[in-house]
Amino acid sequence: MDLGLDGDTALVTASSSGLGFASASALAAAGANVVICGRTPERLAAAESEMADTPGEVLAVETDLTAPTEVEALVDATVESFGGIDHVVTSAGGVPPGSFEDTDDQAWYGAYDTLVMSVVWTLRAARPHLTESPKGTVTAITSTSVAEPIENLILSNAVRRGVIGVIKSVARDWAPSIRANAVLPGAHETARIEELIEAGIERGDYESYQAGLDDWASAIPLDRIGDPTGFGQVVAFLASEPASFVNGVALPVDGGRLRG
Numbered sequence: 001m002d003l004g005l006d007g008d009t010a011l012v013t014a015s016s017s018g019l020g021f022a023s024a025s026a027l028a029a030a031g032a033n034v035v036i037c038g039r040t041p042e043r044l045a046a047a048e049s050e051m052a053d054t055p056g057e058v059l060a061v062e063t064d065l066t067a068p069t070e071v072e073a074l075v076d077a078t079v080e081s082f083g084g085i086d087h088v089v090t091s092a093g094g095v096p097p098g099s100f101e102d103t104d105d106q107a108w109y110g111a112y113d114t115l116v117m118s119v120v121w122t123l124r125a126a127r128p129h130l131t132e133s134p135k136g137t138v139t140a141i142t143s144t145s146v147a148e149p150i151e152n153l154i155l156s157n158a159v160r161r162g163v164i165g166v167i168k169s170v171a172r173d174w175a176p177s178i179r180a181n182a183v184l185p186g187a188h189e190t191a192r193i194e195e196l197i198e199a200g201i202e203r204g205d206y207e208s209y210q211a212g213l214d215d216w217a218s219a220i221p222l223d224r225i226g227d228p229t230g231f232g233q234v235v236a237f238l239a240s241e242p243a244s245f246v247n248g249v250a251l252p253v254d255g256g257r258l259r260g
C-alpha cells in the first residue's frame with residue numbers, strides 16, 4: 001500500500017527513543033522528511049544515525065518540550081529546513097509513577113506541562129503550517145490510561161485525558177483542512193516500560209524484570225507486550241492518504257487489553 005507520504009514533512013516530538021522514535025522511523029521509511037527531538041544530545045544523535053538509511057531526510061533538534069520557547073524554535077527549525085509542515089505527531093516523556101498519596105502539587109503541574117501543554121504549544125506553533133498543507137494531520141500519542149486507569153499511574157490516568165479533549169475538539173474545529181487523531185498505546189517494550197517495571201521491582205511487586213514483563217503481558221489477550229516498530233507503522237498509517245477519512249478517533253494499540 002502506498003501511504004502517499006513521500007516528500008511530506010513530519011514533526012515528531014519526543015522522538016529520540018521509544019514510541020516517538022518508532023513513529024518517526026516509520027514516517028521516514030515511507031519517504032517523509034522527519035524532524036525528531038529530545039533533550040539528551042547523545043540519545044538524539046544516536047537516533048538520527050539509526051535513521052540514516054531511510055529515504056526521508058532527518059533533522060534532529062535538541063528540545064525540552066516543557067519550555068514553550070523551545071517548542072516554537074523546534075517548529076521554526078522544521079519550517080526553515082523543509083519549507084512547511086504536513087504532519088505533526090505529538091509524544092512526550094512519561095510522568096512519574098505513583099498513587100494519589102505519593103503525588104504533590106509540583107508533580108501534578110509538572111505532568112500537566114509535560115503531557116498537555118507540550119501538545120498545546122506544539123499545535124499552536126504548527127497550526128498555520130498545517131493549514132497551508134493540502135493534507136495536514138495531527139496524531140497524538142497518549143496511553144490506554146485515558147480509557148481505563150492503570151495501577152499506580154495517577155498522573156497519567158488523570159492528566160492525559162486533557163490531550164484527548166484537545167484532539168477531539170480540533171478534529172472538528174480544524175476540519176476539513178486538518179485531521180486529528182489520537183493513538184492509545186498499551187504496553188510496548190521501550191525504556192519507559194523498563195522504568196515502570198524497575199519501579200515495580202523496588203515496590204516489591206515483581207521479583208525480576210522478566211516477571212514484570214510477564215505480568216504486563218498477562219493482561220493482554222494477544223499474550224505479549226507490543227513491538228514499538230509496529231506501533232510506529234500505525235502512526236504513519238493515520239497520517240497517510242489511505243487514512244484520509246479517519247478523523248477524531250482515539251485508537252487503542254494494545255493487543256486487545258481495553259475492554260470498553
Ligand SMILES: NC(=O)c1ccc[n+]([C@@H]2O[C@H](COP(=O)([O-])OP(=O)(O)OC[C@H]3O[C@@H](n4cnc5c(N)ncnc54)[C@H](OP(=O)(O)O)[C@@H]3O)[C@@H](O)[C@H]2O)c1
Nearest residue numbers: 014016017018019038039040065093094143187188190192
Ligand atoms: N512504552 C509504553 O508501553 C507506553 C504505553 C503507554 C504510554 N506510553 C507513553 O508514551 C510516551 C513515550 O513513551 P516511550 O515508551 O516511547 O518512552 P521512552 O522510550 O522513554 O522515550 C521517551 C522520549 O521522550 C523524550 N523526552 C522525554 N521528556 C522530554 C521533554 N521534556 N522534551 C523533549 N523530549 C522529551 C526522551 O528523550 P530525552 O529523555 O532525551 O528528552 C525520549 O526520546 C510516554 O509519555 C509514555 O508514558 C508508553
